[in-house]
Amino acid sequence: MRSMTGVSGLVLALTMMAGTPMAQAKDAPLDAMTPDKVASYDWVRPEADYVRQEVMIPMRDGVKLHTFIVYRKGVTDAPIILSRTPYDADASTSRNRSQKIEELLPIVDTPFVNDGYIRVYQDVRGLHGSEGDYVMTRPLRGPLNPTAVDHSTDAYDTIDWLVKNLKNSNGKVGITGSSYLGFTSLMALIDPHPALKAAIPQSPMVDGWMGDDWFHNGAFRAFGYNYVLGQTVKKGGKGGLPTGKEDEYDTYLAAGSAGDLARKWGVDQLPGVRKMLEHPAYDQFWQEQALDKLLAKRPLTVPTMLVVGEWDQEDSWGTPAVYRALSADPAKRANVSIVVGPWRHSGVNYEGSSLGNLKFEGDTALQWRLNYMKPFFDCHLKTNPAPCHTPRVITYATGTNRWEEADDLSPSTTPLYLGGHGEASFDKPVGEGVESYVSDPAKPVPSVPRPVSLGGDEWKTWLVQDQRFTDGRTDVLSFKTGVLSAPVHIRGAPKVDLRAATSGKDSDYVVKLIDVYPGQNTANPVMAGYELGVGIEIFRGRYVHGYATPAPLVPGKTYAFQWLLPTVDHVFLPGHRIMVQVQSSLFPVYDRNPQSWVPSIMDAKAEDYVKATETIHWGGKDASAVWLPVVK
Structure with a gap:
């Protein structure tokens, strides 16, 4: 060392x-x-208040992983917090090249290293300083991975080395991190090392088809090509597709299908892209990697706090899916809790007093880190700690802006019915009828006001964008309640039950649950009349028969399209209205459905894209509704 x-x-x-x-x-x-x-320069000066060690830790197959260990000088009996990252462990431990430990590391680490913790960051195999081959989301050893190593074994071997070689540690390890680092945190829970005593996976990549990075309920997110380029190409991959500064709505539309887009920009032969293009349905390739399913089959011996942002624009599916899978088993339930905060993807690790135009009561991310994250790790990792008290459900109620603790998420039991004349109501409509619109793939509904850029701040905040830019389009239906006289508090995942028919042979359906603010708001004028998306999600119609068995829709036949919106805690206040919007595209975040039948939408041709009339049923036996998890 x-x-x-x-x-x-x-x-x-x-x-x-x-x-x-x-x-x-x-x-x-x-x-x-x-x-x-000269060969090198040691920028850590003798006056630094920390020790920063760079080591190569051997794995069971002989591969060595590049690892940085940082702690304040003089610490003893120290717990260890580990993060395993594809984003450069060196960079994670050299912020500003400061000589002060709280300035050197990410802000999420400050409370820990100031309290005697050892902080460890490691490059996953095949990236940056680590040896071995990089597989972007290396599957668990088994049907998809015939080797003897995966992220679970790498975590085990790393922890084993740390507790044997760091003589100033107390031999207890926690693991944490967001997004990919959340994924590696979850993988460490499979056959965990005995020294792993606690885990806080944040916004983990759990199922890339069901609702994390690549697909959502079968609809593809072609901008994922940018991520693959940045992660897997040694030279020339940074910056994503070389499209310039064009409106990405135009760029993606002109390219055609997702496959055409890949071919146009020369990324179609990248292994990471090919895997997406070759597996458009929920086949074994995706099912065998779904971490909620894998974890459900194993004991949970490590106390685990799962974290997600209410407006996570990348990995909204994973945290609730793992929580549902684990909490359903009484033997595992005591070891799992969930946190839902008012954040974007990974926002919990940054300043959290606002998101887009939304303002909260103080720095909510810091509040969680100090009031929940630190006590959780302390009670499981410190020597002779105070007893643990971890609420099963910790959520931030947007609307009223307060932290809440509960025994569980609320079940979706209260239907908000869609009705005629653009009405929505908690009472089932009298009579029945339909509302229709024409969906034209040549003019898809944009995901944000144009021009569209799928990077930067716009991407971080697109889910809280004021939805008035689509309200009133002829290809968007809006259903709205009357003015609320009492608050409506929801905590959990709203469930869509959309009864719909199409004149085509395939269709996408997008449902948005929206909080409509009063038209006058002198205290906060920017929010006057604001239409805040509380939950937005898509469903690809061909999978109504089963996610692994796509099939054409019968034109004119009414189907029950059912899926979950993201997990939230939100209060619709008196004076507000609740709106549900229905549309058939959300572009270019999701690729377009051609609305005719093609075996793979990835390879749809220009002539396959056709207009279709979408018919939404209300009332009667085919009553469309969004079932809300109302807190009683």
């Missing part, structure tokens, strides 16, 4: 360059042709 503190790396590098003029005494004058390039 090599320490990067102590002797100056610059002096060491200079004095060891034998065979060059630099082998002479360091104070001797240099001539003009003395080579200027």
